[in-house]
Amino acid sequence: MRTYEQLAEALAGRYRIERELGRGGMAVVFLAHDLKHSRQVAVKVLDQDLGGPALADRFFREIGIAARLTHPNILPLYDSGEAAGRLFYVTPYLEGESLRAWLERERRLKFDDAVSLACEIADALDYAHRQGVIHRDIKPDNILISDGHAIVADFGIATALAADESRLTGTGLVLGTRRYMSPEQALADKVDGRSDIYGLACVLYECLVGEPPSSTGFAILPGSPGARDLTRTLQGVKPSVPRHIVAAIERGLAPLPENRHQRAADFKRALLADPGARKGSRQLLIAAVAGAAVLIAAAVLSRSRAPAGPVHLEYLPLTNFSESATSPALSPDGRMLAFILGESxxxxxxxxxxxxxxxxxxxxxxxxxxxxxxxxxxxxxxxxTYGTLGATGWETWEVPVLGGQPRLFLANAEGLTWIGGGAGPSQVLYSEMTGRDVQMRIVTSTETRASHRTVYMPPETGMAHRSYLSPDRKNVLLIEMDYYSWLPCRLVPFDGSSPGKPVGPPRSQCTDAAWSPDGKWMYFSANAGNGFHIWRQRFPEGTPEQVTSGVTEEEGIEMSANGRSFITSIGTRQSTIWVHDARGDRQITSEGHGMLPSISPDGRKLYYLVRAGGRESYISGGLWVADLESGQRQRLVPNFLMQTYDISDDGRSVVFVAADDTTRSPIWIASLDGRSAPRRLVRSDAMQAFFGAGDEVIFAAREAEKNFVFRVRTDGSELRKLMPASNLMGVSPDGQWLAVDVLTGESSDAVMIYPVAGGPPTVLCEKCGPPPSFERGPWPPRVSWSPDGRFIHLDLYQFPYAVPLSPGRAVPALSQSGLRSDAEVAALPGARRIQQEKAFAGPNPNMYAFTKVSIQRNIYRVPLK
Structure with missing residues (x-):
C-alpha cells in the first residue's frame, strides 16, 4: 500500500484525505472531503496491485454498471479512478456501523431486527438482480446499518476484481468470502442471483445464532442429519424462531441452486409468510435424478478388410535405448529426429x-x-518446441537444436505445431485452457498470440490436446479427451465454422494423428479395443483401415516428407501386482497387465483388474481375486470389463462402473459368489462408485456436462444428488465422509473431505503435488481410510503416509489451509511414511499393495505401400 502522503497528493484538488477509517481484506478506507460538492465521503483504495490496462478497464466497466443502481438499501457509488498506482472508488460516508460491528458487540440480534434487516437486504438484491448485477460477496462486513436500516455496500466490486469472466467462472480463482460462499461459487463455477440468496441465508442465520453455518461456504443438505442439527441449533438458541423462518433459511442454504428460492423476493416472502400457511414447508424435496439413457448410434464398419500396411517389410529402428523413447518429430527437411526419452x-x-x-x-x-x-x-x-506441465499449468517451451538454455515460448499453450503463414509472423496451432472447468480449446495465432482465434471449442469437460492442419490449410485433425477417456480423433474445419465430426476407428481412443503430404489420407494412433496401433482413412469419407498390428503397441506418428513411410514409437508394457506384509515384498501376478489392487479387510485376499479392451475408458479390465495364502486366483463377474470397483466390507458384493454399448458408464452391483446375475443400479454416466453407510452407494456421475456426487440405496431407490464435485476418491468406513479431488486444470489439484450429511469441508491440500503419468496406469487415490477407520492414508505429494485418527474423527486436526508439503504430513502426530511410492493401502500401515510397471519403447520408421 502506498503511503498516506502519496494518496493525499494524488487526490489533491478532488478529495482531501482526513484519516483512515479501517482496513478490510481488499481495501483501506479513508474519510475524505469531496471538495467539489462539499460533503464527507468514504474513499476505498484497493490494497492489491491489479496491474495492466485491461484489468483497469474491466474494473471501471463493472464499477460503472454498479454505479447505476439506485435503491434505498444500496450504497451509491459516487466516483472511481486510479491514484498512486492503486484503483479506488468513492461512496457516501454514513454515520453508523456495519452489521459485523453490531454482531461483534451483541453477538446475536433480536428476532424482529434480524428478519427486518434480512427483508431489506432481499429488497436490495432483488432490485440489483433485475438489473443484471450480482453482488458475489454478501456478508455482515458489506452491510451497513444507518438509522436502523440495512444498506448493502460494494456492489460490483467482486466482479470488478476479476481480469475476465473466465476468472470468475473458471477453475482456480474464487472471489468472495468462504464463510458465506455458495457451493457453486466455492467451486469457481458459474453463479447467478441464487448465490447471493445463499449468502443472505448465511447472514440471517448468523444474526439469529451468533455464528455463520459454515466456515467455508459449503451448504448443509436439507433433510439430512446436518440440516436437523441446524434446526436444533436455531431453535435451541432462539426457541421463539418460527418454523417458517427455519424452513426459509434451510432452503436458502440448499447446496444446489435449483433447490433454493429462485429470486430474492421469494426469500423475503418466505420470511414474511403466515406460519400456519407454511405447515410442513421445512421438508424440501430434492428432485430425484431419472437416469434416462442417451443412445448414441454408432455406424457398424466392416472389419474384414486386410491391414493396409506392408506387413512383410522390415521396420527400421531409429533409436536403440534400454529405456523408452517416445513422441517422435521430424525436422522440415527430414534429416533430424526429435523425441522424448521417457516412458509416457x-x-x-x-x-x-x-x-x-x-x-x-x-x-x-x-x-x-x-x-x-x-x-x-x-x-x-x-x-x-515442446509442451510442459508444471506449477503454472500448461506451457510451451523452446530449445535450440544446436543446444542452449531452454526458455518459455508461450504460456497457457500445449500441443503446439507450426503452420506457416506466408512472409509475415509465423502462425502456430495449439491448445489452451479456457478457464472453465478443465476445458481446453484449439486456437491459432502468431507466435506472440496476435491474430488469435478459436478453431474448435469442446464441451466444458472436454480437453483438446493436439491438432494438425491439412496440407491445403482447410481442415484440422485433433486429439481430445474427457474425464473418462481419450476420444476418437476429430476432423474440424480450420475456419472454426463447425465442430466437425469424429474420424478414424469408431469408439476408439485416439492419441495422435497425421496427414499424408498430399492430404488424401488421415493417419491415427488409436486403440480400437486391441491395443494402440496405427490406422488410416482416406479423406474425407473413407473407411478406417488398420495399418499395424501385433503384440506391440504403436503410439505417436509423424509422416515423412515423401509420404512413403512414417515414424512411430513401438514397444510393450507390463504391470505386475505385488503385496508387502510381514514377509516382505511378494509378487502376486505375473501375466497380463494388473492394476487397481485392493486388499480385503482381513488381509487374506487381493482384488485387482487385468487390463482388457479399453476403448471406452482409460481403465478397463476384468476383476480377479487372489488368495494370499494359497496363491489361487479366480475371475469374478465374468463378461464385464470394469473401470472402477469397490468391494463390500463383508466381501460378498462388488459395486462397479462399466461402459455399455451406448458409450455410457452405468453403475452395476453384483454378488461375488455368482449366485445371482449382476444388476444395473443406475443408468447415470458414472466415474466412481463406493459402498456407503448401511445399504447406500455413493457415486460420482456427470449430468448436463457437470459432475456431481449422488447416493442411492442398493435396491436402486432413493436416488439423491448430494453436491457438485470434480472427482470422488473414496468414502470413509462409516460412510459419513467423502474424499473429493477438485480439478484445477493445472499441475496441482485440491483435495477436500466433505461430510455426507452436509456442512463445511476440511481442506487437506489446496495445491497438491502433480498426478503421476497416465503411462504407469491408474494410481492410488490421494486419500483412503483403513477398514477399521483407525488410519487415514494420504498420498498428497511425493510419498504416501499413514496417519492415526482419534476415535470418531475422519481427519486429523489441520490448519485452515491444509497440508502444504510432505514435511507437514510427516509432522502430523503418529504419521508413518509408507516406503513404497504409490502404494495401495491395506488394512494396516504394515500391509499394502503396489504395481511394478515395465515399459520399453523405441522409435521406428515404418514403410508404406
Whole structure:
C-alpha cells in the first residue's frame, strides 16, 4: 500500500484525505472531503496491485454498471479512478456501523431486527438482480446499518476484481468470502442471483445464532442429519424462531441452486409468510435424478478388410535405448529426429533429445524436472518446441537444436505445431485452457498470440490436446479427451465454422494423428479395443483401415516428407501386482497387465483388474481375486470389463462402473459368489462408485456436462444428488465422509473431505503435488481410510503416509489451509511414511499393495505401400 502522503497528493484538488477509517481484506478506507460538492465521503483504495490496462478497464466497466443502481438499501457509488498506482472508488460516508460491528458487540440480534434487516437486504438484491448485477460477496462486513436500516455496500466490486469472466467462472480463482460462499461459487463455477440468496441465508442465520453455518461456504443438505442439527441449533438458541423462518433459511442454504428460492423476493416472502400457511414447508424435496439413457448410434464398419500396411517389410529402428523413447518429430527437411526419452506417450518426466538421421548420436537438449510432451520443430528447423506441465499449468517451451538454455515460448499453450503463414509472423496451432472447468480449446495465432482465434471449442469437460492442419490449410485433425477417456480423433474445419465430426476407428481412443503430404489420407494412433496401433482413412469419407498390428503397441506418428513411410514409437508394457506384509515384498501376478489392487479387510485376499479392451475408458479390465495364502486366483463377474470397483466390507458384493454399448458408464452391483446375475443400479454416466453407510452407494456421475456426487440405496431407490464435485476418491468406513479431488486444470489439484450429511469441508491440500503419468496406469487415490477407520492414508505429494485418527474423527486436526508439503504430513502426530511410492493401502500401515510397471519403447520408421 502506498503511503498516506502519496494518496493525499494524488487526490489533491478532488478529495482531501482526513484519516483512515479501517482496513478490510481488499481495501483501506479513508474519510475524505469531496471538495467539489462539499460533503464527507468514504474513499476505498484497493490494497492489491491489479496491474495492466485491461484489468483497469474491466474494473471501471463493472464499477460503472454498479454505479447505476439506485435503491434505498444500496450504497451509491459516487466516483472511481486510479491514484498512486492503486484503483479506488468513492461512496457516501454514513454515520453508523456495519452489521459485523453490531454482531461483534451483541453477538446475536433480536428476532424482529434480524428478519427486518434480512427483508431489506432481499429488497436490495432483488432490485440489483433485475438489473443484471450480482453482488458475489454478501456478508455482515458489506452491510451497513444507518438509522436502523440495512444498506448493502460494494456492489460490483467482486466482479470488478476479476481480469475476465473466465476468472470468475473458471477453475482456480474464487472471489468472495468462504464463510458465506455458495457451493457453486466455492467451486469457481458459474453463479447467478441464487448465490447471493445463499449468502443472505448465511447472514440471517448468523444474526439469529451468533455464528455463520459454515466456515467455508459449503451448504448443509436439507433433510439430512446436518440440516436437523441446524434446526436444533436455531431453535435451541432462539426457541421463539418460527418454523417458517427455519424452513426459509434451510432452503436458502440448499447446496444446489435449483433447490433454493429462485429470486430474492421469494426469500423475503418466505420470511414474511403466515406460519400456519407454511405447515410442513421445512421438508424440501430434492428432485430425484431419472437416469434416462442417451443412445448414441454408432455406424457398424466392416472389419474384414486386410491391414493396409506392408506387413512383410522390415521396420527400421531409429533409436536403440534400454529405456523408452517416445513422441517422435521430424525436422522440415527430414534429416533430424526429435523425441522424448521417457516412458509416457502423453505427458510425463523425461528429456528432449535430437539426433541426425539415420545414424547420428542422440544429443540431450534439456535437463530439468518438468513434465514434457509433444516436441515439434520450428519452420526453419532451428528450434524445438515442446509442451510442459508444471506449477503454472500448461506451457510451451523452446530449445535450440544446436543446444542452449531452454526458455518459455508461450504460456497457457500445449500441443503446439507450426503452420506457416506466408512472409509475415509465423502462425502456430495449439491448445489452451479456457478457464472453465478443465476445458481446453484449439486456437491459432502468431507466435506472440496476435491474430488469435478459436478453431474448435469442446464441451466444458472436454480437453483438446493436439491438432494438425491439412496440407491445403482447410481442415484440422485433433486429439481430445474427457474425464473418462481419450476420444476418437476429430476432423474440424480450420475456419472454426463447425465442430466437425469424429474420424478414424469408431469408439476408439485416439492419441495422435497425421496427414499424408498430399492430404488424401488421415493417419491415427488409436486403440480400437486391441491395443494402440496405427490406422488410416482416406479423406474425407473413407473407411478406417488398420495399418499395424501385433503384440506391440504403436503410439505417436509423424509422416515423412515423401509420404512413403512414417515414424512411430513401438514397444510393450507390463504391470505386475505385488503385496508387502510381514514377509516382505511378494509378487502376486505375473501375466497380463494388473492394476487397481485392493486388499480385503482381513488381509487374506487381493482384488485387482487385468487390463482388457479399453476403448471406452482409460481403465478397463476384468476383476480377479487372489488368495494370499494359497496363491489361487479366480475371475469374478465374468463378461464385464470394469473401470472402477469397490468391494463390500463383508466381501460378498462388488459395486462397479462399466461402459455399455451406448458409450455410457452405468453403475452395476453384483454378488461375488455368482449366485445371482449382476444388476444395473443406475443408468447415470458414472466415474466412481463406493459402498456407503448401511445399504447406500455413493457415486460420482456427470449430468448436463457437470459432475456431481449422488447416493442411492442398493435396491436402486432413493436416488439423491448430494453436491457438485470434480472427482470422488473414496468414502470413509462409516460412510459419513467423502474424499473429493477438485480439478484445477493445472499441475496441482485440491483435495477436500466433505461430510455426507452436509456442512463445511476440511481442506487437506489446496495445491497438491502433480498426478503421476497416465503411462504407469491408474494410481492410488490421494486419500483412503483403513477398514477399521483407525488410519487415514494420504498420498498428497511425493510419498504416501499413514496417519492415526482419534476415535470418531475422519481427519486429523489441520490448519485452515491444509497440508502444504510432505514435511507437514510427516509432522502430523503418529504419521508413518509408507516406503513404497504409490502404494495401495491395506488394512494396516504394515500391509499394502503396489504395481511394478515395465515399459520399453523405441522409435521406428515404418514403410508404406
Amino acid at each position: 506417450t502423453f505427458y510425463g518426466p523425461g528429456q528432449i533429445y535430437v539426433k541426425q538421421l539415420p545414424d547420428g548420436e542422440p544429443v540431450q537438449l534439456t535437463r530439468d524436472d518438468l513434465l514434457k510432451l509433444s516436441p515439434k520443430f520450428s519452420r526453419d528447423g532451428s528450434r524445438i
